[in-house]
Every structure is written in C-alpha cells, then in structure tokens.
Amino acid sequence: MNEKIIEIVNRIDTSQVFTELSDAQSGGICVFVGTVREFTQGLEVVSLEFEAYEKMALKEMDKIASDAVEKWKLNKVIIRHAVGLKKVEEPVVIVGASSAHRDACFEACRYLIDTLKETVPIWKKEMFEDKTVWVSAHP
Numbered sequence: 001m002n003e004k005i006i007e008i009v010n011r012i013d014t015s016q017v018f019t020e021l022s023d024a025q026s027g028g029i030c031v032f033v034g035t036v037r038e039f040t041q042g043l044e045v046v047s048l049e050f051e052a053y054e055k056m057a058l059k060e061m062d063k064i065a066s067d068a069v070e071k072w073k074l075n076k077v078i079i080r081h082a083v084g085l086k087k088v089e090e091p092v093v094i095v096g097a098s099s100a101h102r103d104a105c106f107e108a109c110r111y112l113i114d115t116l117k118e119t120v121p122i123w124k125k126e127m128f129e130d131k132t133v134w135v136s137a138h139p
Helices: 014-021 054-072 102-119
Strands: 003-009 028-035 043-052 076-082 084-088 091-099 122-128 132-135
Touching: 014 028, 014 076, 014 091, 028 122, 043 076, 054 076, 054 091, 054 102, 076 122, 084 102, 091 102
Parallel strands: 003 076
Antiparallel strands: 028 091, 043 084, 043 122, 076 091, 122 132
C-alpha cells in the first residue's frame, strides 16, 4: 500500500494516529511523539515556538518517508510536525510506521525522527523566564 502522511500543522492530535497507520497487511505499528519538556539544561521552559520553511520541510519529510518505506518495506508512514507556540507537555512532532513485522517499524520510527531532526528546516525557539534561545537550526 505504501501510504505516506506528511504534514506541517498548528496542532497535533495524537488520537488519530493509530487509525492513520492501521493496515490489514501490518502486524506492527510503532509511533514516537515528541513533546515540550519542562526543563532544558536545568532551566525551566515556559514554552517553545517552532517555525518552518514549509515548502522545503514538506519536501524533505516526504523524502525521509520514501526512504523509510523502501528500506523497511513499510505499509504506512506518518511524519507530522507542529509550528507555532507550544506549552509544556504539548506534542510537537509525531512519526510512525506500520509494517508486517515489529522490527521494521521500530527501526523505521527511529530513523524517521532522527533524520527529521538532522535535515528538515524547522527551527525551535526555547522561551525561559528571563531569556529566549533559538536551537536546532537545520539546513
């Protein structure tokens, strides 16, 4: 089937991902959800803000998904990243894969999130009580 869901969104709804990845040919579904954590390097985080070069980000996300489908023979893949202001515990990224066997899903899911963080042009601004810091400046 090889269905890919690639999106930049304002809000991530984690409740729909199982349905999106479910497939009659898949015996395994693996999902990773990245959220805003409360502390970074000992400093309390007030919020994060994400910006993306959307056209290029979607193109790169699609390439990552296609590479994963080919390498691990995945049935479905999802890569969804949020932009805008996010509070502590709010989801900011979700990646997932479904395949015939669990090993492929686990490996692919790790590849999806790690490669996204390395190559997709999405920038994160961390906001603390007394300062803001831009981090994760990707190409």
